[in-house]
Amino acid sequence: MSNPAKPGPILEACNLFKSYDEGRIEALREVSVSIQxxxxxxxxxxxxxxxxxxxxxxxxxxxxxxxxxxFEGSLLGSAIDLDTYRAKHVGFVFQAFHLMPTLRAIENVQVPMLALKTSADDRVKRAETLLMEMGLENRMGQYPNQLSAGERQRVAIARALANSPSILVADEPTGNLDSVNSARIMEMLTGIQKKHGMTLIIVTHENDIAEMAPRHIRIRDGRVES
Known part of the structure; x- marks a missing residue:
């Protein structure tokens, strides 16, 4: 699905500051991270x-x-524009799923492929393959409100993988799930990461989820704590 892992960093964040409300709120301060x-x-x-x-x-x-x-030595927003970066290189999984309610599961998975002008036949085949990998072969024609929370998150993971990204980012991917579904989603995410050599970055407030990762960064008050 993605390229084999290469040596060296895929992402480097250098001295990041992020403020809001004309500088009155500092969300990040002097954050630097290198990710392989x-x-x-x-x-x-x-x-x-x-x-x-x-x-x-x-x-x-x-x-x-x-x-x-x-990203791989190219400055985001300059050498590589953010739209291209998101479309080609990054898959997103969110706590709230963010599925389009008027689209069926198989149609939701195809949405990222529209940015790359993938043919209609290829979009359908790709979406079917991904949903089958997620164990949703019998749920492809369902709308999000007809799916359980765990099923919706699996559709969201399939959508995140649609364009074969090299980076998968997940923001509290188990936050809306019970313990059984949380375990299943984490098993899927880590399995995908190992199988395809992807870079997996998970944000979580749950220590048991964070401790699954070989590397764990803690942030407090906008700074890297450890």
């Missing part, structure tokens, strides 16, 4: 610590107030 190809990294911290802000910056969903983010 194929690495599984957890970012944790209390609510309001800045962990989701950091994920948004390295995922290209937002730009820092100052500092730089590099």
């Amino acid at each position: 190809h194929g690495e599984f990294l957890a970012i944790s911290g209390p609510s309001g610590s800045g962990k989701s802000t950091l994920l948004q910056l390295i995922g290209g969903l937002d730009a820092p107030t100052s500092g730089e983010v590099y």
Whole structure:
């Protein structure tokens, strides 16, 4: 699905600052992180610590107030524009799923492929393959409100994988799930990461989730604590 892991960093965040409300709110302060190809990294911290802000910056969903983010040595927002970066290189999984309620599961999975002008036949085949991998072969024609929370998150994971990204970022992916579904989703995410050599970055406030990662960064008050 993605390229084999390469040596060296896939992402480098250098001295990131992010402020809001004309500088009155500092979400991130002097944050620098280097992330390797194929690495599984957890970012944790209390609510309001800045962990989701950091994920948004390295995922290209937002730009820092100052500092730089590099993808394979290319400066985001300059050498590579954020739309291209998100479309080609990053898959997103969110706590609230963010599925489109008027689209069936198989149609939701196809949405990211529209940005790459994939043919209609290829989109359908790809979506079917991914949903089958998620164990949802009998749920492809269902709308999100006809799916359980765990099923919706599995559709969201399939959608995140649609364009074969090299980076998978997950913001509290188990936050809306019970313990059984949380365990299943984490098993899926880590299995995908190992199978395809993807870089997996998970933001969580749950210590048991964070401790699954070989590397764990803690953020407090907008700074890397450990």
